[in-house]
Amino acid sequence: MDVDQPSRVGALLREWRRRRRLSQLELALLADTSARHLSCVETGRARPSRAMVLRLSTALDVPLRERNTLLLAADYAPAYRESSLDDEEMASVRAALDTMLTAHEPYPAVVVDRLWNVVTGNRAMAVLTDGIPPRLMDSRPNVYRLTLHPDGLAPRLANLGQFRALALQRLRRQADATGDAELRALYEEVRDYPAPAPEDAPAPAPAPGPALTPGPGPGAGPAPGPDALATRPGPFQVPLRVRTPMGELSMFSTMATFGAPADVTLSELAIELFYPLDEFTTNALRALGSTTGPLSPAPSIG
16 A cells, blocks of 8 residues: 555545534544544554544545545545446336336426436426526536526526525535535536526515415405415525416425435435425416426436
8 A cells, every 4th residue: 555545545534524523532432433543544644444434434424425535545445336327226216216206296306416417307397497498408407507597497486586595505515515526616607607686685574464374265365376475474485486377386395315325326316306385386286287288208217
């Protein structure tokens, strides 16, 4: 082993520790080792064992891809394989993704990789991608480019300023937490897209009054429209508010990942599921799902 190899893995471990804002003592306690030994590893005076590299990686919550990088830096073989979704052993994963996406219709759902590139989506995603030019809808479109590019979804977002600020904040946090250079480059790219005029600042809180009912009822009067709902405080800071020919649709989303992955590709997949935030959006998406025109076939996995 080259004499500079321990210094290389030590420097990487020190970088991850600082990124997680942990002292040597705090990390040593998490990894069941001594602060003195950890100091020797970081400075290159001691070579960590393969098991120690993995224990430190786990304590630092290092992504699987970067755990392999740490092992290689210490002159060990990678511990985690990186498969293609087309591989035979990933058939159960493909089936699970297809099941989740199809079952979520008529609401949009999309599968993304670590760089927010679209792996596949369901037919209902057409409500968000309708009208986006083909150059942004290439073989592996990117969610942030599709959403924030001035030729993408951005002009149809009713709360573009708020949504853009939140999206950039999340992407920057992810880039900082992972140290991923490609994520950092993506953040810098989309950050430089033209920013909207500050016309959608948060509305002041409404005066106290009777709560809105979910629908017509005895003495309730007509159900409020989407514009009325948009001015009232809700459970989400910044919902996705999209202007469509049917009217303004309001949605929120949840993210799902695979538990305890042992494969780099699998560890980097996430499923974003969109849900309607109001009755108007629910009815509109259901009506859209009962037609065949606006919906396009889901992209294939691979």
